[in-house]
Amino acid sequence: MHKQMFFLAFFFAAVSGLSQNLQLHYDLRHTVDPKTAAANFVTFSFEYFKLIDTAGTGSFLLKVQADMNGTKNNISQVFTQVSQSLRFWKPPVYLYFNYSGGLGVTPSSFGFYIANSYGIGVSYPFQWKGAWLAANLSVRYNAFAKPSYDPQFTFYFGKGISNYRFFTAGSFVFWTENRNQGNEHTQHLKGKKFAFFGDPQFWIRIKGGLSAGTRVNVFYHIFKSDNVIQLYPTVGVKYQF
Secondary structure (H helix, E strand, C coil): CCCCCHHHHHHHHHHHCCCEEEEEEEECHHHHCCCCCCCCEEEEEEEEEECCCCCCCCEEEEEEEEEECCHHHCCCEEEEEEEEEECCCCCCCEEEEEEEEEEEECCCCCEEEEEEEEEEEEEEEEEECCEEEEEEEEEEEECCCCCEEEEEEEEEEEEEECCCCEEEEEEEEEEEEECCCCCCCCCCCCCEEEEEEECCEEEEEEECCEEEEEEEEEEECCCCCCCCEEEEEEEEEEEEC
8 A cells, every 4th residue: 555645744734834744544344344444444654745955945744654553553554655756946846855664563473565666757736626736756676575667647636625624635646556566476377467556635724723524545456366345444533743
């Protein structure tokens, strides 16, 4: 699940003037899909966003997310992302760099990597009917045992309603990757697979920087090889500061 949240963080920062936020979600995937998910669980994340970095141009994002899906609600997975955009010219097209990766552990205490992913490409942010939008096209390197080089397209959106008392935002990420990742489970597979992830969100501001809302995690060819779209909603709170 390689979520690239650069412009989503930009949306939150742009409309609130705040550069950091904490989110706490209760993921309901066992409730909606008990055959696949053993339990519902809590996820929390921290995002730090800076619109102008020390180089004097572009933006910087650090995101850390942890899933508390382990035995007795211990942390089962940690995901980290670092993104940087740069622009030294007038046209509003940004050079974009991204890193993501992480670690996890199964219920049987077997550890695993979330393979490092490195991306370079271009991003084009724009506005339409009061909404913040962005399109991102990049080349992605997945550091599997058998590396994969692939295109990736990302679309981001964010829009405030009723003077930002309500806010909707999210991202959809589409990419390909090698079916054969060089491990014993995939070594006999051939060709590429298409995958995507989405996280549309809706928030209601309660007071100050505190909001309550929901997020729907959308997966395709990430947890299953079947041609099935998985939709997992959450209920959550967010605090911006």
